[in-house]
Amino acid sequence: MILLLWAPKLYALTPVYNLDEETNIYQPVADIRVTTEEGGIYLSEIYSGRPIILTLVYTRCAGVCNPLLMRLKENIELIDPKREFTILVLSFDPLDTLEDMQGMAKRFTLDEDPRWEFAVSREIDKLNRSIGFNPVRAGAKRQFDHEALLIGINRNGLITKKLIGLRNEAALGAMIVEINDVFVPSYPLPDNKRSFSCFNYDPATGKNSPGWGLLVLSLPATLTLLLVLVIGINSNHEHH
Amino acid sequence: MMERTTLARTTSIWIIAILLLFILSVVLGIIMRLSQGGVISQSPVVFYSQMTTHGFTMIGIWFVAGMVGVNYLMQRYVSAPVKSNIFALLFTIIGVVLLWVTTFVGKFHTGWTFLYPLPFKIAWAGWATPLFFVSLTILGVGWLVWSVSLLMAIFKKYSITRALAWQHFGKNPSFETPPFILITVITLIGVITCLLAAVLLIVLFFAEYFSSGTFVNDPLLMKNLTYFFGHTIANEMLYLGLATLYELFPEVSGRPKWKTTWYVALAWNCTLVFILTAFFHHMYMDFVQPESFQIVGQVASYLASLPAAVVTVFSVLTLIYRNSIRWSLTNVLYFMGVAGWVIGGLGAVIDATITNNLVLHNTLWVPAHFHTYNAMGNVLFSLAFFNWAANRFAGIGESGGANRLKIALLLVGGTGFLLMFYLGGAYSIPRRFNIYPMEFSLAASFARIAAVFAAVYLAAVLIFFWDILRKCLKLLTYSR
Amino acid sequence: MSDKHEFILVLFLLLAALVAIVFVYVYLSSGAKSSQKEDGKGLNNTQRFWFFLLLTAALFIFASFTIPKSPYYLFEKESPSRVVFVAAQQYYWALSSEAIGPGNPGAGEAIELKRGELVEFRVTSLDVNHGFGIYDESNNLIAQTQAMPGYVNRLRWKFEKPGTYKVLCLEFCGLAHAVMRASFTVR
Numbered sequence: 001m002i003l004l005l006w007a008p009k010l011y012a013l014t015p016v017y018n019l020d021e022e023t024n025i026y027q028p029v030a031d032i033r034v035t036t037e038e039g040g041i042y043l044s045e046i047y048s049g050r051p052i053i054l055t056l057v058y059t060r061c062a063g064v065c066n067p068l069l070m071r072l073k074e075n076i077e078l079i080d081p082k083r084e085f086t087i088l089v090l091s092f093d094p095l096d097t098l099e100d101m102q103g104m105a106k107r108f109t110l111d112e113d114p115r116w117e118f119a120v121s122r123e124i125d126k127l128n129r130s131i132g133f134n135p136v137r138a139g140a141k142r143q144f145d146h147e148a149l150l151i152g153i154n155r156n157g158l159i160t161k162k163l164i165g166l167r168n169e170a171a172l173g174a175m176i177v178e179i180n181d182v183f184v185p186s187y188p189l190p191d192n193k194r195s196f197s198c199f200n201y202d203p204a205t206g207k208n209s210p211g212w213g214l215l216v217l218s219l220p221a222t223l224t225l226l227l228v229l230v231i232g233i234n235s236n237h238e239h240h
Numbered sequence: 241m242m243e244r245t246t247l248a249r250t251t252s253i254w255i256i257a258i259l260l261l262f263i264l265s266v267v268l269g270i271i272m273r274l275s276q277g278g279v280i281s282q283s284p285v286v287f288y289s290q291m292t293t294h295g296f297t298m299i300g301i302w303f304v305a306g307m308v309g310v311n312y313l314m315q316r317y318v319s320a321p322v323k324s325n326i327f328a329l330l331f332t333i334i335g336v337v338l339l340w341v342t343t344f345v346g347k348f349h350t351g352w353t354f355l356y357p358l359p360f361k362i363a364w365a366g367w368a369t370p371l372f373f374v375s376l377t378i379l380g381v382g383w384l385v386w387s388v389s390l391l392m393a394i395f396k397k398y399s400i401t402r403a404l405a406w407q408h409f410g411k412n413p414s415f416e417t418p419p420f421i422l423i424t425v426i427t428l429i430g431v432i433t434c435l436l437a438a439v440l441l442i443v444l445f446f447a448e449y450f451s452s453g454t455f456v457n458d459p460l461l462m463k464n465l466t467y468f469f470g471h472t473i474a475n476e477m478l479y480l481g482l483a484t485l486y487e488l489f490p491e492v493s494g495r496p497k498w499k500t501t502w503y504v505a506l507a508w509n510c511t512l513v514f515i516l517t518a519f520f521h522h523m524y525m526d527f528v529q530p531e532s533f534q535i536v537g538q539v540a541s542y543l544a545s546l547p548a549a550v551v552t553v554f555s556v557l558t559l560i561y562r563n564s565i566r567w568s569l570t571n572v573l574y575f576m577g578v579a580g581w582v583i584g585g586l587g588a589v590i591d592a593t594i595t596n597n598l599v600l601h602n603t604l605w606v607p608a609h610f611h612t613y614n615a616m617g618n619v620l621f622s623l624a625f626f627n628w629a630a631n632r633f634a635g636i637g638e639s640g641g642a643n644r645l646k647i648a649l650l651l652v653g654g655t656g657f658l659l660m661f662y663l664g665g666a667y668s669i670p671r672r673f674n675i676y677p678m679e680f681s682l683a684a685s686f687a688r689i690a691a692v693f694a695a696v697y698l699a700a701v702l703i704f705f706w707d708i709l710r711k712c713l714k715l716l717t718y719s720r
Numbered sequence: 721m722s723d724k725h726e727f728i729l730v731l732f733l734l735l736a737a738l739v740a741i742v743f744v745y746v747y748l749s750s751g752a753k754s755s756q757k758e759d760g761k762g763l764n765n766t767q768r769f770w771f772f773l774l775l776t777a778a779l780f781i782f783a784s785f786t787i788p789k790s791p792y793y794l795f796e797k798e799s800p801s802r803v804v805f806v807a808a809q810q811y812y813w814a815l816s817s818e819a820i821g822p823g824n825p826g827a828g829e830a831i832e833l834k835r836g837e838l839v840e841f842r843v844t845s846l847d848v849n850h851g852f853g854i855y856d857e858s859n860n861l862i863a864q865t866q867a868m869p870g871y872v873n874r875l876r877w878k879f880e881k882p883g884t885y886k887v888l889c890l891e892f893c894g895l896a897h898a899v900m901r902a903s904f905t906v907r
Contacts, residue, residue, distance in 0.1 A: 019807070026840075183795075183874070186529075189872060223436050227432065232395045235392065288895055525851065527791070527865055534792065539780075546772075546776065575743070590732055596728060665725075667721055668725060670853065672898075679859045
């Protein structure tokens with residue numbers, strides 16, 4: 001008892017929640033002109049057909065760009081194929097050419113996939129301002145210091161979801177739902193420290209896959225059931 | 241016969257302790273209403289420490305009150321446990337004392353919900369948080385042992401299926417499960433479940449507390465567990481009271497005992513299932529909870545109380561209607577308690593409807609309805625049992641005396657006090673405010689009026705206490 | 721008192737009075753002339769069963785009628801024209817048109833909404849649970865959602881009446897719970 005009362009220092013009592021993903025929500029994305037394999041096209045021409053998952057990378061990136069694309073490619077495979085979207089991989093490095101980007105598409109074997117578009121643009125600064133993306137040149141090695149960023153754009157050209165960092169398919173699913181204008185009344189903040197989350201909400205299918213937390217929540221009833229069975233079966237019944 | 245005497249003695253000690261704590265908690269409630277009414281001035285810390293104490297103590301004592309009644313009456317059917325009863329009495333006393341120390345000395349004030357992570361945002365003595373969880377652990381262990389031992393006692397005589405009266409679903413059952421046994425078993429299973437939820441909750445709190453930041457809980461899971469425990473125990477304690485009603489009401493009224501029929505069995509078995517998901521209605525305004533849970537919450541809230549209520553109300557009303565009844569304080573209290581339970585239940589069903597909850601949640605409507613089925617429902621069930629038991633302990637019949645006065649004070653005090661809560665809820669006045677913002681011009685007046693009516697209610701309780709205390713002491717001092 | 725609150729209160733009081741009348745009536749019927757029915761049963765089992773079924777059906781109809789109006793489905797087909805970010809902390813509300821974070825603490829910003837526009841409140845907490853309750857000028861609670869740490873709850877609402885709206889805390893959050901407040905205007 002005394003040991004219990006010996007209060008340890010309470011760490012992590014002011015958790016820092018990352019609220020960066022909340023910026024620019026429902027703001028219009030700059031309608032810039034991009035160049036893809038098929039030629040010049042305005043973003044509005046793309047998103048008015050299908051909502052966009054916009055990914056900003058550059059081909060010489062020695063950092064997060066390749067893992068980001070790899071993770072995105074893997075996660076897309078896990079998403080319900082009925083949902084509509086276009087993944088626009090856009091270079092934010094003015095030095096990148098369309099050929100560089102096409103090479104990148106080939107490396108990831110995404111050049112044949114109709115859902116993926118690789119593009120460059122001369123109006124990248126205008127776009128960056130509208131989405132709150134601030135890559136910073138780092139040193140002489142033509143590298144940028146930048147976030148792994150996915151921007152979800154709905155059919156009206158509004159930013160409806162942002163994902164920062166390498167995220168799982170549930171987060172990506174949430175984005176695909178948001179860009180298709182499906183209202184989900186709540187979402188978790190990016191914070192993977194929590195133990196026993198109740199529900200891994202999979203908005204792509206609109207279903208909750210039970211998390212460890214749900215198991216914890218069903219534990220009392222399960223244990224009671226077992227207890228009742230054990231007591232009941234082991235008791236000597238005096239009745240006839 | 242020795243054992244029965246021990247049980248009677250233990251029961252009478254319980255009754256005295258419960259009523260003492262009840263009086264103190266009602267006084268705390270009146271002080272809070274006076275403070276909200278601006279009659280007295282208290283610091284927020286003092287106010288919220290009282291609020292925390294009031295909530296925990298009330299839930300605790302009326303839960304054990306139900307258990308005491310069930311344990312005592314159980315000896316009519318099975319060999320009733322005594323050791324675990326005494327064990328629970330000791331643990332309850334220790335737990336309550338420690339709890340009061342954390343709130344009154346340590347100034348711990350999270351409210352009875354202690355929603356994660358509030359207990360870790362220490363605005364009180366540093367030792368109060370761990371001591372609080374220690375006190376909860378002690379109460380939890382005592383009650384868990386007690387509930388399990390009661391269940392074991394029943395299962396020694398009745399098999400699981402018979403205890404749950406499943407044979408009544410078939411045609412011409414050869415064996416009749418007494419309603420008291422059926423309701424007790426259904427309720428005890430629910431009690432054990434919610435106590436286990438409390439154990440898990442406490443374990444998770446301790447895990448984070450001692451993990452130095454490596455283990456962080458999910459607030460959503462913790463909130464679910466909190467209400468799983470809190471809502472369910474508040475609901476089950478009412479059913480413990482009902483079990484004693486099923487046993488005593490016909491007997492005291494001079495009518496034949498109720499029989500378990502297929503629909504009675506079905507109603508209570510339904511209750512067992514639905515009651516475990518009804519707590520979701522506490523989280524309607526947590527939009528993060530999946531919508532399916534919210535809908536289950538609304539449907540289960542309707543169904544958790546409906547079968548039990550309909551069956552009980554029918555049974556009680558038809559037993560009385562145009563029959564000659566031997567009215568006494570005991571069955572009048574039971575009868576009024578059923579009415580209070582039903583009226584509180586109506587307030588609850590209104591609030592358990594999601595669209596209403598949007599404008600009622602955490603307003604005074606919430607304390608309004610749960611005070612109705614506690615102060616004018618469950619408390620009356622337990623007072624009925626206390627009154628019946630005290631008369632038995634003292635070896636006397638039903639006494640007349642101040643009965644009419646007691647009933648009148650209870651009715652007037654209770655109704656007035658509750659009406660102020662309902663009005664407050666309808667005026668959107670938030671609950672758990674130590675002072676009311678100026679905008680709520682009527683709030684302070686409601687609080688003052690409520691304090692007056694609550695004092696009337698308290699007067700009735702004091703008369704009850706005096707009467708019951710004398711009778712219980714007769715037993716306790718006899719042969720010593 | 722808003723119309724909705726008034727309706728709820730009147731409905732409750734009527735039902736409560738009905739219950740009280742039935743109980744008093746039954747109480748008064750007892751004793752006097754003694755038993756006409758020896759078994760003490762007013763309704764037989766089949767009648768009870770039908771009554772119960774009727775009550776359950778009524779509640780189910782009520783549920784299926786009210787559930788679609790739950791706040792989780794409010795304005796779900798529309799795209800909001802305004803977002804208000806809400807971050808609760810012991811003991812204040814930060815409301816901002818921009819996301820709240822280290823760069824934008826969100827304090828002191830005057831929020832002005834247009835009448836009839838669809839607003840989405842994105843509500844979270846930076847410490848403990850709080851309750852985001854919106855009160856109109858006549859101090860009626862019109863909508864709410866909980867502020868839970870680690871999650872963002874989205875409440876969509878259209879304000880039809882211009883005026884100053886208050887935000888009060890509707891989940892006990894500590895000693896200054898009652899004075900935790902904010903406001904915004906609708907024009």
